Amino acid sequence: MTASLKYDPSAAWKLLPEGGVARLTPALEAARAEVLADIELFETGGEVPAAKVPLDAGFINLPQQLLDELDSNGDGSQLAQIEATATMLRDEVDRVVSLGIGGSYMGARALFEALCHPWHNELSRDARGGVPRIYFEGNNVDSDVQRALLTMLPSDAAAAKNVTDRWATVVISKSGGTLETAISFRLFRQALENYYGAGSDEVKRYIVPVTGDVGKLRNITSEQGYAASYPIPDGVGGRFSIFTAVGLLPAAILGIDIRELLRGAVDMTECFRSAAAGSNPVLDYTAVCHAFENRGATIRVLSTWGKRLEAAGLWYDQLLSESLGKTSDDGEYKGATPITGVNTRDLHSRGQQHQEGRLDKLITNVIVKSANSEPLAVPHFESDLDDLNRYSNKTVADVLSAAIQGTNQAYADANRPTADLVLPTLNAHTLGQFFQMLMLATVLEGRLIGINPYGQPGVEAYKKNTMALLAK
Numbered sequence: 001m002t003a004s005l006k007y008d009p010s011a012a013w014k015l016l017p018e019g020g021v022a023r024l025t026p027a028l029e030a031a032r033a034e035v036l037a038d039i040e041l042f043e044t045g046g047e048v049p050a051a052k053v054p055l056d057a058g059f060i061n062l063p064q065q066l067l068d069e070l071d072s073n074g075d076g077s078q079l080a081q082i083e084a085t086a087t088m089l090r091d092e093v094d095r096v097v098s099l100g101i102g103g104s105y106m107g108a109r110a111l112f113e114a115l116c117h118p119w120h121n122e123l124s125r126d127a128r129g130g131v132p133r134i135y136f137e138g139n140n141v142d143s144d145v146q147r148a149l150l151t152m153l154p155s156d157a158a159a160a161k162n163v164t165d166r167w168a169t170v171v172i173s174k175s176g177g178t179l180e181t182a183i184s185f186r187l188f189r190q191a192l193e194n195y196y197g198a199g200s201d202e203v204k205r206y207i208v209p210v211t212g213d214v215g216k217l218r219n220i221t222s223e224q225g226y227a228a229s230y231p232i233p234d235g236v237g238g239r240f241s242i243f244t245a246v247g248l249l250p251a252a253i254l255g256i257d258i259r260e261l262l263r264g265a266v267d268m269t270e271c272f273r274s275a276a277a278g279s280n281p282v283l284d285y286t287a288v289c290h291a292f293e294n295r296g297a298t299i300r301v302l303s304t305w306g307k308r309l310e311a312a313g314l315w316y317d318q319l320l321s322e323s324l325g326k327t328s329d330d331g332e333y334k335g336a337t338p339i340t341g342v343n344t345r346d347l348h349s350r351g352q353q354h355q356e357g358r359l360d361k362l363i364t365n366v367i368v369k370s371a372n373s374e375p376l377a378v379p380h381f382e383s384d385l386d387d388l389n390r391y392s393n394k395t396v397a398d399v400l401s402a403a404i405q406g407t408n409q410a411y412a413d414a415n416r417p418t419a420d421l422v423l424p425t426l427n428a429h430t431l432g433q434f435f436q437m438l439m440l441a442t443v444l445e446g447r448l449i450g451i452n453p454y455g456q457p458g459v460e461a462y463k464k465n466t467m468a469l470l471a472k
């Protein structure tokens with residue numbers, strides 16, 4: 001099984017001593033065997049050793065399980081129901097406010113930015129093909145921003161009959177108790193109830209919770225009798241939940257082909273299981289990251305060439321930080337620091353440091369081979385005061401390509417390690433591969449360095465202090 005996404009670390013390899021990466025292969029293969037054994041342990045419900053608690057390995061086979069269930073249950077399957085709710089919302093409302101934070105937000109935003117029209121919310125309903133506008137909230141504590149959104153949403157109940165004036169809320173929280181999301185939900189629920197009438201059919205249809213089997217949001221869902229709600233399975237951690245309803249419902253509302261997304265993820269899992277080092281993006285990426293971290297590259301720059309993958313990079317920032325930024329049992333601080341960059345934009349801000357600053361960075365370029373639309377040509381002008389007519393036989397894509405090559409050559413000349421993650425194009429299938437690859441690589445690296453990649457005990461301290469202060 002091969003993946004159409006390619007990982008090419010040849011430039012980085014040149015900076016390692018002969019056989020540097022090959023020496024890592026046995027350890028990587030052992031870590032892969034451990035990840036695969038973890039799945040087995042998780043799925044058979046065996047006793048999990050203390051050092052592996054929590055063992056949230058459920059994300060790995062979930063895409064296949066959802067597709068299998070679609071085959072066996074058809075319209076009754078969770079996937080078909082998600083699609084049905086998405087169709088209902090597309091047909092009946094023009095705006096969706098998606099509430100959630102961290103793993104309950106970043107995947108959906110990444111899919112939106114990568115796959116929807118870059119100015120989606122600006123388009124007319126027709127130009128959007130009936131897909132609602134989307135707003136991501138509940139991911140911060142910012143009264144001005146929330147007030148601005150609440151003020152912008154239609155509130156005159158007389159208008160609620162027109163589809164262009166109707167709006168809905170998808171509220172996403174696995175625990176159901178996260179303060180930022182819970183307070184936002186109160187605010188937007190109140191606005192919805194004022195608009196459609198508390199207890200109305202519209203309120204029941206247009207509030208769609210995605211939450212765990214137990215918790216405060218689950219209790220509210222039962223009490224209020226919301227028409228549709230979706231679960232987040234127990235053994236899938238927040239930042240690994242993009243292929244649950246957390247990512248799939250917003251994606252389906254946005255008209256993204258969620259079956260293809262899952263098929264992409266399945267392809268990557270299969271490749272991870274069976275492909276040898278050298279043609280296995282998960283193994284190879286982990287090897288290069290680990291080898292360079294051992295040589296002092298503790299900062300990992302995901303350098304996306306184009307704006308549409310910035311949110312995907314931020315999703316990865318969370319994944320890596322929360323999964324591996326931990327202290328080992330013997331008191332060692334672990335985990336590389338992720339940074340997302342967007343080029344060429346950031347060449348004008350971070351470029352100097354990446355070229356000549358500390359030798360503590362590994363740069364992974366994320367390159368999309370073919371743009372989704374015809375590349376713009378550089379126009380020819382009679383008056384050539386800006387001296388650009390010499391490029392008027394070039395396209396913007398040619399300029400990008402030259403910038404990618406020129407930048408990476410400059411890094412290579414300065415012994416700065418780079419590797420390329422190449423997506424043939426941006427679509428649901430390639431993104432399915434991309435997200436699954438990075439989740440698997442994070443888990444694999446955790447096993448390699450002896451850190452449990454699941455759970456995030458370190459984020460409890462600030463929550464406890466905040467709650468205690470609020471209680472005063």
Ligand code: PA5
Nearest residue numbers: 102103104173174175178238239
């Ligand atoms: O990865 C994680 O588990 C976290 O980032 C959570 O996704 C985040 O804290 C939100 O939690 P919840 O979905 O319970 O509101």
